[in-house]
Amino acid sequence: MSSLGERFSGLTKPVTQSLFAIAIGLAIGALLLAIWGYDPLAGFYQLFNSAFFTEIGLASTLSYATTLMLVGITFGLGMRAGLFNIGAEGQLMVGALAAVAASTFSLPPGLHLLVGVIFAMLAGALWALPVAILKVKKGVHEVVSTIMLNWIAYYLCLYLVLGPLFKAGTHTSIQIQSSSRFPLLFGTLSSAIFVAILFAIIVYFIMWHTKLGVKIRAVGFDQESARYMGINPGRAMMIGFIIGGLAAGLAGGAVVMGVPPDYAVFTELSNIVGYGFAGIAVALIGRNHPLGIIFSAVFFGGLWSGKRAMQMFAGIPLEIVDVVIGVIVICVAIPELLHIIRSKIKGRPS
Amino acid sequence: MIFEEITFALAVFAFGLSLIEFIDAFRAGPLPVPAWLRKIKIRRKWVLGIILCMATVVIFCVMQLAGLEVPSLIMISLSTMVLLGLVAIGEVVNERAGTVNIGLEGILLLSSFAAVYGTEVSGKWPVGVFLGVTVGALTGLIHGLISIYAKGNQIISGMGINLFAAGFVAFGIWTAWVPGVHMLSPGLGIPRISTPWGGLSWFVPLTIALALVVQFVFYKTTWGVRLRAAGENPGAVDASGVNVFRLRLLACIFGATLAGLAGAFMSLDWVGMTTKALPAGRGFIALGCVVFSGLEPLSALGAAALFGFFEALSIWIMAIPGIAAVIPSGASNFVKMIPYIIILVAVAAVISRRRFPKSVGRPYRREEI
Numbered sequence: 001m002s003s004l005g006e007r008f009s010g011l012t013k014p015v016t017q018s019l020f021a022i023a024i025g026l027a028i029g030a031l032l033l034a035i036w037g038y039d040p041l042a043g044f045y046q047l048f049n050s051a052f053f054t055e056i057g058l059a060s061t062l063s064y065a066t067t068l069m070l071v072g073i074t075f076g077l078g079m080r081a082g083l084f085n086i087g088a089e090g091q092l093m094v095g096a097l098a099a100v101a102a103s104t105f106s107l108p109p110g111l112h113l114l115v116g117v118i119f120a121m122l123a124g125a126l127w128a129l130p131v132a133i134l135k136v137k138k139g140v141h142e143v144v145s146t147i148m149l150n151w152i153a154y155y156l157c158l159y160l161v162l163g164p165l166f167k168a169g170t171h172t173s174i175q176i177q178s179s180s181r182f183p184l185l186f187g188t189l190s191s192a193i194f195v196a197i198l199f200a201i202i203v204y205f206i207m208w209h210t211k212l213g214v215k216i217r218a219v220g221f222d223q224e225s226a227r228y229m230g231i232n233p234g235r236a237m238m239i240g241f242i243i244g245g246l247a248a249g250l251a252g253g254a255v256v257m258g259v260p261p262d263y264a265v266f267t268e269l270s271n272i273v274g275y276g277f278a279g280i281a282v283a284l285i286g287r288n289h290p291l292g293i294i295f296s297a298v299f300f301g302g303l304w305s306g307k308r309a310m311q312m313f314a315g316i317p318l319e320i321v322d323v324v325i326g327v328i329v330i331c332v333a334i335p336e337l338l339h340i341i342r343s344k345i346k347g348r349p350s
Numbered sequence: 351m352i353f354e355e356i357t358f359a360l361a362v363f364a365f366g367l368s369l370i371e372f373i374d375a376f377r378a379g380p381l382p383v384p385a386w387l388r389k390i391k392i393r394r395k396w397v398l399g400i401i402l403c404m405a406t407v408v409i410f411c412v413m414q415l416a417g418l419e420v421p422s423l424i425m426i427s428l429s430t431m432v433l434l435g436l437v438a439i440g441e442v443v444n445e446r447a448g449t450v451n452i453g454l455e456g457i458l459l460l461s462s463f464a465a466v467y468g469t470e471v472s473g474k475w476p477v478g479v480f481l482g483v484t485v486g487a488l489t490g491l492i493h494g495l496i497s498i499y500a501k502g503n504q505i506i507s508g509m510g511i512n513l514f515a516a517g518f519v520a521f522g523i524w525t526a527w528v529p530g531v532h533m534l535s536p537g538l539g540i541p542r543i544s545t546p547w548g549g550l551s552w553f554v555p556l557t558i559a560l561a562l563v564v565q566f567v568f569y570k571t572t573w574g575v576r577l578r579a580a581g582e583n584p585g586a587v588d589a590s591g592v593n594v595f596r597l598r599l600l601a602c603i604f605g606a607t608l609a610g611l612a613g614a615f616m617s618l619d620w621v622g623m624t625t626k627a628l629p630a631g632r633g634f635i636a637l638g639c640v641v642f643s644g645l646e647p648l649s650a651l652g653a654a655a656l657f658g659f660f661e662a663l664s665i666w667i668m669a670i671p672g673i674a675a676v677i678p679s680g681a682s683n684f685v686k687m688i689p690y691i692i693i694l695v696a697v698a699a700v701i702s703r704r705r706f707p708k709s710v711g712r713p714y715r716r717e718e719i
Contacts, residue, residue, distance in 0.1 A: 147634040148694040159683035317524040322517025329510030334502035
């Protein structure tokens with residue numbers, strides 16, 4: 001019983017901190033809306049009502065959550081290995097385009113889907129490889145290299161989507177063939193969500209129940225100590241980047257192979273940008289734990305899915321959701337925020 | 351005229367700086383460099399620099415005779431140098447004191463919007479610049495409080511600023527004008543020094559002067575020593591009776607203020623508009639300049655000139671009349687990749703020879719007695 005109690009109390013602190021950050025984010029969002037003369041309550045009512053209490057909205061919430069979960073794992077796994085891997089944005093784009101390219105083959109239905117998924121994942125991992133090599137061999141900080149590769153990926157994908165993979169006479173790339181689409185569950189929700197959850201569980205298993213996972217976490221905890229224990233930090237970081245790349249690539253595949261009705265990439269890439277950076281917030285609110293990320297992805301998926309209803313019915317620009325996400329991330333940066341506020345209220349020096 | 355000469359001198363100065371950085375990178379380069387090139391002494395490095403400089407002038411003359419607009423390439427280079435240079439110099443000061451701010455991209459975005467907003471509302475550009483700089487300073491204050499006093503995670507805080515800025519500016523442009531883009535009303539931009547090749551921004555001499563001043567303060571004044579020591583060994587600075595926290599906070603605000611100034615320059619002086627993605631990664635390119643320069647103010651300006659040149663090149667190539675007929679369609683996307691690829695390769699080339707302050711990125715905790 002006591003072990004259960006300990007486990008529970010070990011869980012309450014991170015959950016409280018995450019909820020607190022979310023609350024501050026929503027409060028500041030509401031404040032900004034009020035300053036600009038909008039009605040925040042009506043807006044948030046529309047947002048959450050549409051996202052979680054309508055069938056169409058819920059399907060789209062879970063559909064967004066599928067992708068956000070995977071890019072969240074990219075960043076969260078990186079954090080566990082002591083890396084700030086913000087390259088999910090570019091890796092996702094490359095993965096999405098690779099899935100489109102793979103869909104031009106003609107293969108039997110089940111196999112074709114599998115080939116598409118593998119292509120997307122490998123493309124994501126391939127895009128993460130230079131970051132890993134530059135970090136391990138040269139010591140280039142991953143924030144600089146991932147951002148540069150994100151932009152290179154952006155222009156590469158712009159070229160592909162308007163060039164070799166363009167579908168003439170439309171505003172999208174070639175559509176994914178029906179043989180390599182994820183089967184739909186209900187509404188616009190596809191079975192890609194099961195693949196994403198499975199991926200999260202596999203990552204959880206690797207990180208907490210294998211020697212490799214212990215090594216990766218040891219490197220993230222203290223690189224020097226890990227080195228003295230005989231762990232090769234370079235190898236652990238390499239694996240951290242590669243698994244992250246696989247996750248982000250799969251996320252890109254899920255966006256194009258599992259989101260009706262387009263099953264394609266828009267020519268301005270508008271349906272594949274933004275996930276990677278939102279994934280940072282997903283990972284942080286999920287405390288960089290694969291299982292926590294599953295739940296936090298559903299929350300952020302709800303924000304993404306409900307923002308259109310908020311714009312449509314409450315007349316509030318949907319970008320306010322990005323403001324809320326930004327504030328949430330800033331709040332998470334301060335681990336002792338609750339403690340600081342509590343001691344300030346009680347008048348004690350912190 | 352005198353202005354013509356000033357422009358020419360500035361262009362040569364910026365170009366010389368960029369060449370020095372280029373040679374420096376090349377000597378360390380990832381390519382197999384012959385041993386004799388590695389062994390070249392400093393004086394020969396200058397000789398090599400002068401030869402390269404002359405070769406480039408010849409190339410430019412040939413390009414000019416071939417009908418290409420070389421002066422416009424130089425003018426764009428100076429603009430990109432100012433933008434990257436201001437941000438990079440500020441961040442050099444900040445990182446030397448021990449704090450990293452990767453929210454520079456967000457600060458550029460916020461201040462470029464604020465500057466246009468202030469100018470449109472008041473009808474005067476100084477108000478816009480003031481508002482842009484203030485927004486930069488305030489963001490720096492918040493980042494500094496989080497990372498220095500609350501001992502939060504600096505990278506996460508910086509990323510949060512970037513995400514916040516992306517949302518807030520899109521929201522702001524939407525509510526103030528129409529969604530997406532707002533062009534600055536004609537006649538409200540910052541006036542320029544007129545030269546035969548078009549307007550030269552006042553920010554160009556300002557940036558160069560600033561780099562020289564910061565270099566002087568760094569190595570010739572007590573404050574410079576304290577600042578550098580705060581990044582190397584904050585405990586020693588604290589023990590000598592200087593408030594490390596306040597010093598770092600001031601450095602952080604200074605860096606963010608310069609980024610705010612750069613944002614105001616970008617929207618009011620250079621492009622004359624505000625969009626929800628105006629900096630397009632230049633805040634991060636400036637971070638690359640900082641790493642490339644090894645945290646030296648003058649080198650940071652040189653790096654800004656170097657990468658600014660490549661960025662200007664990618665803009666300029668696509669603006670050559672008739673270029674669309676010559677190169678295949680879609681190639682423009684590859685041209686736009688150039689600056690990002692170059693900075694990645696250049697940083698990888700020099701990083702092993704750079705030394706960074708020991709406690710950069712780590713919050714200082716005073717030891718409990």
